[in-house]
Amino acid sequence: MKVVILGSGRGSNAEAILRAQAAGRLGAARVVQIVADRPDAGILALGPRFGVPAAYVDPAPFKTKLEGPGEERFIAAIQAAQADLVVLAGFMRVLKPSFLAAFAGKIINLHPSLLPAFPGLNGIGQAFRAGVKVTGCTVHYVAQEVDAGQIIEQSQVPVMTDDTLESLTARVHAAEHVLLPAVIARLSQTAS
Numbered sequence: 001m002k003v004v005i006l007g008s009g010r011g012s013n014a015e016a017i018l019r020a021q022a023a024g025r026l027g028a029a030r031v032v033q034i035v036a037d038r039p040d041a042g043i044l045a046l047g048p049r050f051g052v053p054a055a056y057v058d059p060a061p062f063k064t065k066l067e068g069p070g071e072e073r074f075i076a077a078i079q080a081a082q083a084d085l086v087v088l089a090g091f092m093r094v095l096k097p098s099f100l101a102a103f104a105g106k107i108i109n110l111h112p113s114l115l116p117a118f119p120g121l122n123g124i125g126q127a128f129r130a131g132v133k134v135t136g137c138t139v140h141y142v143a144q145e146v147d148a149g150q151i152i153e154q155s156q157v158p159v160m161t162d163d164t165l166e167s168l169t170a171r172v173h174a175a176e177h178v179l180l181p182a183v184i185a186r187l188s189q190t191a192s
């Protein structure tokens with residue numbers, strides 16, 4: 001199962017996937033391409049470290065969505081890699097129906113809350129400010145509505161009374177780093 005990872009930021013979840021692959025814990029999945037929508041994204045540095053092609057693809061002309069020429073460039077890059085699974089690991093853009101149709105049923109997203117609670121930006125901060133006792137992270141299929149596709153798997157993270165936003169963020173990220181590679185491995189087993 002050929003996996004293409006899309007990201008915008010530091011890429012700690014992409015690194016967790018690549019570490020799992022190196023340790024033989026990614027099932028029949030293999031990361032074949034990393035794509036970033038920012039030329040300075042930390043995720044791009046993982047390519048040389050793990051021997052995986054990593055490329056910046058110009059998302060222009062829009063700032064928060066992928067549409068028009070930028071969307072066409074992303075679709076072409078993912079198709080060139082012959083992706084069986086597209087993993088959004090901190091990819092901070094809204095996808096349009098044309099992109100979803102190009103990879104129907106093959107796009108999964110990681111979100112730092114127990115969806116449907118706290119969708120959108122800063123899911124960890126939203127949960128922290130709401131004072132919930134349990135939050136977590138979710139891997140779901142991507143649908144048209146943001147953070148609303150079918151949930152594949154979730155991991156719960158307790159909120160401690162002495163938690164700061166920083167300590168809670170670290171615990172949610174640690175849970176993400178376990179959950180996302182495990183889901184990819186499982187999907188690769190059911191696909192093969």
Ligand code: GAR
Nearest residue numbers: 009010011012013014090110111112
């Ligand atoms: C992750 O916490 C992920 O859940 C979040 O971005 C972070 C990326 O971190 N995604 C969203 O909020 C999507 N709505 P990373 O670049 O270190 O993997």
